[in-house]
Amino acid sequence: MDLENKITFRDSIKNSFQNDLVKEVLTPEALRFVAELAGECTDKRNLLLAARRNYNAEETPHFLESTKHIRNDKNWKVAKHPQDLQKRWVEITGPASNRKMVINALNSGADCYMADFEDSDVPTWENLMQGQKNLIEAARGAIEYTDPKTGKQYTLHDQTATLLVRPRGWHLDEKHVLFEGKPIPGALFDFGLFFYHNARKQQEKGSTPTFYLPKMESHLEARLWNDVFQKAQDMLDIGEGTIRATVLIETLPAAFEMEEILYELKDHISGLNCGRWDYIFSYIKKLNQHQDKIVPDRDQVSMTQPFLQSYVDLLIQTCHKRGAYAMGGMAAQIPLKDREANEKAMAAVRTDKEREVAAGHDGTWVAHPGLVPIARDIFEKGMNGANNQLYRLREEVQVTEEDLLKVPEGSFTYDGFKKNINIGIRYVEAYLRGIGCVPLEGKMEDAATAEISRAQDWQWLRHQVKLDDGRMVTPKLYTEAHTEVTAEIMKELGQEKYITNSKFPEATNLFLNMIEQEQKGYFEDFLTIPAYEHLIKEGR
Numbered sequence: 001m002d003l004e005n006k007i008t009f010r011d012s013i014k015n016s017f018q019n020d021l022v023k024e025v026l027t028p029e030a031l032r033f034v035a036e037l038a039g040e041c042t043d044k045r046n047l048l049l050a051a052r053r054n055y056n057a058e059e060t061p062h063f064l065e066s067t068k069h070i071r072n073d074k075n076w077k078v079a080k081h082p083q084d085l086q087k088r089w090v091e092i093t094g095p096a097s098n099r100k101m102v103i104n105a106l107n108s109g110a111d112c113y114m115a116d117f118e119d120s121d122v123p124t125w126e127n128l129m130q131g132q133k134n135l136i137e138a139a140r141g142a143i144e145y146t147d148p149k150t151g152k153q154y155t156l157h158d159q160t161a162t163l164l165v166r167p168r169g170w171h172l173d174e175k176h177v178l179f180e181g182k183p184i185p186g187a188l189f190d191f192g193l194f195f196y197h198n199a200r201k202q203q204e205k206g207s208t209p210t211f212y213l214p215k216m217e218s219h220l221e222a223r224l225w226n227d228v229f230q231k232a233q234d235m236l237d238i239g240e241g242t243i244r245a246t247v248l249i250e251t252l253p254a255a256f257e258m259e260e261i262l263y264e265l266k267d268h269i270s271g272l273n274c275g276r277w278d279y280i281f282s283y284i285k286k287l288n289q290h291q292d293k294i295v296p297d298r299d300q301v302s303m304t305q306p307f308l309q310s311y312v313d314l315l316i317q318t319c320h321k322r323g324a325y326a327m328g329g330m331a332a333q334i335p336l337k338d339r340e341a342n343e344k345a346m347a348a349v350r351t352d353k354e355r356e357v358a359a360g361h362d363g364t365w366v367a368h369p370g371l372v373p374i375a376r377d378i379f380e381k382g383m384n385g386a387n388n389q390l391y392r393l394r395e396e397v398q399v400t401e402e403d404l405l406k407v408p409e410g411s412f413t414y415d416g417f418k419k420n421i422n423i424g425i426r427y428v429e430a431y432l433r434g435i436g437c438v439p440l441e442g443k444m445e446d447a448a449t450a451e452i453s454r455a456q457d458w459q460w461l462r463h464q465v466k467l468d469d470g471r472m473v474t475p476k477l478y479t480e481a482h483t484e485v486t487a488e489i490m491k492e493l494g495q496e497k498y499i500t501n502s503k504f505p506e507a508t509n510l511f512l513n514m515i516e517q518e519q520k521g522y523f524e525d526f527l528t529i530p531a532y533e534h535l536i537k538e539g540r
Contacts, residue, residue, distance in 0.1 A: 007035050008178045012539040013125045025132045025193060034192035036235060038179040041228055045170055045185050048221050052171075052525075057289040061256045062401050067219065071259045077323040078266045079241055082208045084162045085270050087387040088112055088325060088363035089379040090372055092161065095121035095436050096131030099145045102138055106160040108369035109376065113161040117190040118168050118214050119278070119447040120437035124535055125176050127434060132193050138163055139198040141205070162207060164246070167191040169215030170224075171526060175536050188228065195232050195243075203242070210244045210270065215278070217253040219260035229268050241267045246327060250275025250448075251282040255311055255404055258318045271325030271362070272315055276303065277332075277448035279311065284455040287405075288523055291463050296410025298420065298452050303329070303355065310403035316360040317394040325388060328356035328364035332443040335370040345442055349374055357382030360392040367437075367444040412467050414481070417460065420453035421485045421511070424527075427453075429507035431531050447528055454527050458515055475516075482512060510534065 016022045063071075070076075088111050094101040096115040105113040115135055121127055137143035138156075145154040167190030168174075173183035174190075191211065199209045213225055229243045247254075247261055249272050254261065262269055280301055287293035295301060303312065319326035331349045336342040349366075353375050356364050366375050383389065423440060427450035430438040437446045459465075460473040471477060486508055490498045498504050510531060514524050524530060 097127035166212035248275035250278035273327035276329035297416030300410035432503035
């Protein structure tokens with residue numbers, strides 16, 4: 001049987017095949033390309049996910065003895081960086097499915113734009129197809145948009161940011177499309193469609209097919225990505241080593257395998273990135289059974305906390321030792337209308353970016369075009385005329401396992417407990433409407449910050465943390481806080497809008513169910529998994 005004939009589709013999307021957008025994205029040739037990747041790599045992916053599930057929650061991560069020879073070998077380096085990735089001072093990110101955002105990000109003045117199919121987007125079928133369509137046009141410099149409300153037209157400037165793409169992580173399936181009756185890994189679906197349609201066109205225009213790889217937990221998962229890259233390059237007869245990738249170090253286990261991850265991808269890798277928000281979430285998740293590893297109010301867990309400083313220092317040292325870029329983390333703040341609040345927010349961005357460039361980072365992330373000039377100015381001054389800081393080897397850094405596991409200091413408050421519920425419910429509600437990034441309390445929140453909120457309240461409830469006011473976090477207290485938050489949201493929106501014109505009832509129940517699983521001792525790995533199931537059941 002031909003490979004493309006092994007591809008089947010959920011009934012809920014079959015009507016979309018008459019849509020010109022879907023016809024352009026899901027060509028027979030593109031589907032065959034994705035099918036070949038799925039046939040070769042899905043079983044390997046499933047074994048790696050099984051290894052994650054076998055993780056012993058009673059233990060703590062550690063540096064691997066079996067790969068010590070890789071860390072001790074001083075002779076290997078990553079591949080030379082292509083011309084369009086020589087300078088990455090400022091990178092901006094946003095959902096691939098939002099056409100206007102894609103154009104604004106490419107025009108923002110940032111060096112690179114990471115078009116996202118992961119934490120800031122939602123994998124509804126419409127979003128996936130629109131996102132791929134947007135990037136097909138963006139890769140050709142031909143994307144345009146007219147705002148239906150204002151009539152304002154958006155087109156690309158002569159000079160635009162370098163396009164990078166983040167597919168979904170290994171843990172997420174694409175349940176609309178099946179290979180041999182089973183869902184295709186979302187990572188292969190997103191990567192495969194983009195690469196098939198755009199890799200050659202990017203090369204013709206002098207740019208590099210470049211990807212951000214999220215949520216990995218081991219160097220073996222990086223090895224699989226390397227296999228995917230080699231397979232994809234062979235299938236399109238594109239030279240080995242053409243693809244470049246940056247790996248987000250956003251899980252606690254990956255922090256102990258940074259050098260090994262670079263080694264597995266050394267012919268294709270550009271750098272590592274401090275995925276700070278998911279990293280904090282992973283710290284809570286992986287250590288959730290340890291009563292001595294309780295994390296305080298999330299707003300107090302800043303990058304100056306010793307365990308995060310150690311993570312940053314080790315990442316920079318590791319990258320520069322091997323010739324790779326060390327990319328800084330996200331500034332989630334957005335410009336605000338209130339002058340005083342905006343000045344405070346922008347001051348926080350400056351402090352954060354000054355810390356990053358002083359530490360030795362080669363570039364940083366922002367979530368909003370308004371932050372690009374601030375970040376660029378800081379990195380331009382900090383780089384002293386260089387494109388990067390690879391020369392800063394940070395040989396003085398000596399990070400131990402204990403340093404990476406050090407518990408952050410801070411207080412445990414009822415307001416912080418309630419804020420987690422508020423952020424979590426509001427984000428899930430937006431997700432269920434197909435929106436993956438949403439402005440909340442002066443920041444652009446995506447799945448990562450909602451995950452911290454959800455995981456932290458689960459952890460506090462699991463271990464019945466004592467709050468600063470003397471109360472214990474119990475199921476009863478959680479119910480009270482949850483009821484208060486629900487009432488506050490309903491009052492803000494009005495009862496009719498809350499019940500009939502939003503997804504708040506569904507989001508509230510979904511978030512509540514995940515927290516209440518504490519009673520069974522079960523922690524859901526990612527909130528996007530049950531939220532995605534909800535979308536599938538709705539036929540979206």
